[in-house]
Structures are given as C-alpha cells and as structure tokens.
Amino acid sequence: MEKLTYEELKNLALESLNKEERALNELKNIDRQISVLKNENDRLNRQIKKYQSFFPIKLGLKMKKFVGK
C-alpha cells in the first residue's frame, strides 16, 4: 500500500468528517420534521377526542341515521 503523506491523511480525515457532518445535519432536519409531524398528529388526535365527546354531534349523527331510515 502506498504511503500517504500527512497532508493527504489530513484531507482524508476532513473529508470524512464533512460527510458525517452533512449526514447528521440531514438527520437533524428529519428529526425536526418528525417532531413537527408528531405534534401535529397529537393535536389532531386531541381534536378528534374533543369532537367524539361532543354530545350534540353524536346526537346529530344518530338523528341523521334515524331520519335516513
């Protein structure tokens, strides 16, 4: 194996660190997007729960069914 000079080794190390940095930054963004989506999902779930327990709507749906018959 040919011997690498100090400068070449340095460049190699920097290059690999740059790659890792880029990958991690991407990961960071994805992580952020995931948490945004998670929050949104939680919010929607809360919304659903709220409406499910909202009596007039339940009653309204029942009435609709009844009238349909």
Place this chain on the structure above:
Amino acid sequence: MSMSNLKIRERLKQIKKIKNSILNDQQVPEEQSPFPVVDLSHGVSVIIPVHRGEDFIKELIESITKQSLDSRYFEVLFIFNGEYEASEEIFNSLDKPFKHKVLYAKQGVGRARNLGINNASFAYITFLDVDDTLSVDYLKHALEEAEPYTIVLNQLHEIVDGRDDHGNNVINRELKNKNQYPDQYFDVGKNLSLNGAKVVPTSFLLNTQFDEELNNGEDVALYAEIVTVFKPIVKINQKEAIYYRYKGQGTLSRAKVTFQFNVLDRIHVIDAMQELLRYEDDLDVRNLLIDRMRSQALFINKYLVNNMDDYSKVTDLIRYKQDEFYPYQQVNKELSKTLYVSYCFPPFVDTSGVVMAKRINEKKQPVDVIYNDMTSVRGMDPSLEFIANPYIDSSHMINSVSSFSNPQHIKAFVEKALNRTDLNKYDEIYSRALWPGSHMAAFDLREAGNNLRWVAEFSDPILQDIKNEERKGTYFTLKEVKKLQAQAPEDYGKYFDTNLFNMCEVLPFVFADEIVFTNLNQQQSMLARFDDNFREMVESKSTISIHPSLDEYYYNIEKHYVNLDQNEFNIGYFGNFYETRSANDILSIAKQIQTLNLKAKLYIFTNNTSKVRSEVIKEGVSEIVNVYTYLKYFEFLNVTKDFDCLLLSDANTKDYKKINPYLPSKYSDYVTSGSRIWGLYEKGSVLQQLIEEDNLLFGSELGDTEKIEEILKSFNI
C-alpha cells in the same frame, strides 16, 4: 434506533472541534464509540449471585443440569457474596455437569452481578436468582431468539406458596397479546425494570453496570439507563422459556415494609431516573422513565400509609427535588385528610393563590386542592407549583368561567366542585378568599360532607372594598336565604341576605369552625358591622395568622437578571399604584436622593411601566429611578436578597375607613430576604405596629418627607 436531536447536536459540535484541531495541526483526542464492540463468542452466560440460599441451591443446580441447550453454548457464573458458607458447602457436594465459574465478592447483589458481567465469556447474559428456577428449554429458546442490540423478554411465572400462577401476574400479562416487537417501551415497562426472565447483550452490560451503592432497585435503575443510552430493540420471545419466581413463605423475596427499603432506597432510584430524564428527549423513553418513577413512588406511599407520623420526615427528604415530573402525587396518594378550596391557585399567577400555596407549604400535611381554571384572567407560571406540590395528593382544576362577582359563574364552579370530590375521605375543609368562589364552594362542600370541620381564611374584607363601599351582587334567592336562616341560630339570621359579598363573610362567620384573619385590624374592621353577640361568637373561634414566609431555599431557585450596580445603594419597590396607593412617597424618596446627592438608585417593579416612567420623567428623577415590569415570583424572591433596602407601602385608607385592615403580603416575602425593610405606613396600621416592634425595620408615615430625609441620612450611603 434513532439518535435523539440532542445527541446529534452534541456530535456536530464535536465534529467542529475535531475539524478545527486538524486544520490547526493539533492532536485529536481519541474517540470512543457509543456502542462498545465486544468480541465474545455466541452463547449465553448465566449469572447467579449467591447470598444465603442454602435451601434452594440443590433445586437450582438441578434446574440448570436439565437444560436442553448444548452445553458448549452456555456457562454459569456463581458469585458467592455475603453469607454463603452453608450454601457453598452444599454446592461443593453437588455434581455440576456444565461449564461454570465460581467467584467471590463482598456482600451486595449489584457488586456480585457486576463481577459476573465482567467475567462472562459469552455474548449474551441472563440473570437468575438463587431461589428461582428455569424451564427446561429456557436457555435454548432464549439463545435462539437473542440478537445484537436486542433485549429478549421471556415468560415469568410466579410460584406463590407452591402454586404456579401460569403467568397470570402483572409482569407477564404485559407480554400477552402484544406484537413480537412492542410499539413502545412503556408497553413492557414492568418487564423492563426487573432482572429475571430476559436476555441482554453482554456489550450493553459491560458499558452500563449496576449501581453498587443501591441496596435494591438496582435493576430498575440499570434497565432505565440501558434503554436511555442504547435505545435497544425489545423482542418478546414467542417460544416457551419460563422463568419461575418463587414467592411466599420461606423464600428470599422480601415483603416487609421498612424505611430503608420503601423510602431511602426508592428515593435513590428515583434520583437516578430523574437524572436520566433530564437529558432525554425521546418521548417513548421519557414515558417509560416517568412511569417507572411513579411506580417507585408508590412504595414510599405504602410506607406512609402505615407510618403517617413519619410524613414530614419523608417529605423533608424529597421536597427540594423540584422537577416537573417528580412523582409527589404518587407519594401522597390517598393520604390527604384536608381539602383546600382556593378559587385561584398556582400555576395561575395571583397573590392570594400563592399565599394559599404557602399555607400548604407551612403546614407540611398531605392535602387535596380544588381551584378554578383562571386562564382567561390570570397568567400562568408553572414554577409556582414548587411551593405546594410536594404535599398535594390530588388537585382538581374546575373548568368554569372565572369571575369575581358573577353569581352564575360562581355557582357553576361550586356545582362542579361538588361533583368532582369524594368528600368521605376528608376530616376538614380549608378555604381562603379573596375570590368569593372559595368560601361559597366550601360552604356547600361542608354541607354535602355531613358538616365537615371548616376553616375559613380571609385575605381581605370582602363586603367592603378599599373605599369602604359595599360590593353588591345577587347570589341567593329569597327562598334560599330563608332556608339558610333556618339552619342558623336565630340571632344571626338577620344578617342573611341575597348579596354574594355579604354572604361570603356571614356564612363562614356563622358556620365555619375556625376563622383565620391575617391581622388584628382586619378582624376588627370586618366585625365592626355586627352586634356584640355576633362579634363575640366570631372572635371566640378566630385565629390571627400573618401570611406565611417561605424558607431560604426558595430564594435561590431562580436567578434574577436585574442589573444592580453593587457600588450603589439599591432600593427596591415591588407593586402597583392605584388611587389609594400613590407613587408620591416613592417619588419623594427619589427626589431626596437627588437633593442630598446620594449614591443610591431606586428600582420600581410594576405592571404599568409606561405610566410610571412618564411620571418619573415628569418629576425629573429619571437618573435615579429605574422602572421594570413585574418579575416572576421566584425571580422576585431572588432579587430581594440583593437589594440594600426594600420598600413596603400601606394603602391609603384613612379617607374611607376607621382603621386600615390591610397588611401588604409582600412583607412576608421580604422578611426572609435579610435586606433592610422600609415601611411607608399609615397611622395605626399593622405595618406601623410591626415597625415599632422590630428595630430592624425603618418606617416613615405616608407623606412625611422630613422623616424620609432622616432615614436616608441614617443609611450612611
């Protein structure tokens, strides 16, 4: 396995550092992989600490001998520790047709297991207690399922007094009807906090070991840490691999409730998990940690149920462990005998609510609390919960429209409060009012609870406002008033009417078992409108109790960021200005400082900054006076320590009232600060009495500019 955002940021910082070192031709520190690479052969090491256990060792060896796994793939490590002589003798006499090592350690189950881990020669580890056994295929089926970065959960059967429960126990039930790979750690939380019945990669355990200081609960702390650090895959073994845990008479499983086990050891385990929680931002892992902390707290609760005399001893150990997630509620579960009714209560920012929290803090007894959702009229400061939380069992927030005087809204609060509480568990109700809702609810609760003992505290006169005008608002119907009159002794009925603010005083006066006033003037002023007979009746059951102060710890919870020049003499004033509490005297002080050319500054913290600022400019003292907005409560406590002098001002009531019934509650906050207090008092007020009694306090009557000059000179600035 997702790396959390925090760790990514940490690594990015690290990369930047390394890159800088390389570019500057400096040496780069050697890196450590977060995942230890261990070159161990495929197989499972069984780790068995032996302390006592002479009655079980024979059965244990038999159970291992019967294992169906090829003996090339497993080894057994016996770690003798503590008292083991008797079991060692039996052990030596037995035939052991399997690979095994014998090690010795000082007493301690964590220490013994760590020794075993460090001497294991296989890539997976399973733990076994000396008084437990394994099913025939346990090791075989466990090893078949074992994978790197994976914790395998096997089945657990409890044998209580010789009867096998066939897996019908809380731990094993977690595994039933679940996917092979559970969605969340939380779903198998109980399994992830005990040692038995699982296979763990040796690499995890070499990295994260048992806490040798913990007498027990070391497994809870260890698995919490493994899950936090490695975020391992968890897999439920679908094949039969049963760990038999023996319980009941004659076994080593403990059952006795002791202070050491139930309190001290549990506090250590909770501490360890609190530390993990601090740096963890994965929701799934956080849920697991919080859940485990809560179940640890239930052990403390179990101790308290039988040893209520030790309640303050126990809470003193944990009341300063302030954290949003500290499981105080579980510690206090079902312990409270008093129900506190405070219409406004932390986290809502309101002086009367904070005083109620301080009362709870002062009494050091477990309590339940009812309060109203004040979102629409008050800000929120979750840190205020630090004051009372260590003592709260359950707190009920009622969702009703907040109002000081609207009868419909207050009635809604009262009704919801009645529905939310189970009054059978209480001996006493304690209500405190500035907000009339508190006493109105307490009155109904007391009645519904078969005349529970009722203590009612007044923060201020309720019927008469600061200008001595009567507040008005119809609450009761005439019919209701008649009914109430019938319940009261005949002489008192004449004071009953439909007015909310009148009844908010009269009902507690007549029906409460104890009345608490915050000062003597308040008592006299509030009782002045009644006849002698009534007044004597109330006086005989009333107590005078000044606002409680918090201890010094709370003055250091939060750091303040007020820019104080330490070379100057700094004077602080906290409060708002109204018609009855003018800024005149404060501004006189500023003007005196200017005329005397003193090295002093005045800091005013108030809600209405722009108005006060313009006043300051108009008076030409803007060089001396700094105006800031209100601080958060704990920031305020912290800054009081740094002022050279704190100003306290009476309300100006002499134009309206015979005696001044108010004592600024800030006095109680100032007292612990250790700074000088300067009271601007009204003649005959409680503040004046306090100043006369205490030489450390300075005082000048409102409007007395000569005295202001004298005091400023006495400071020798």
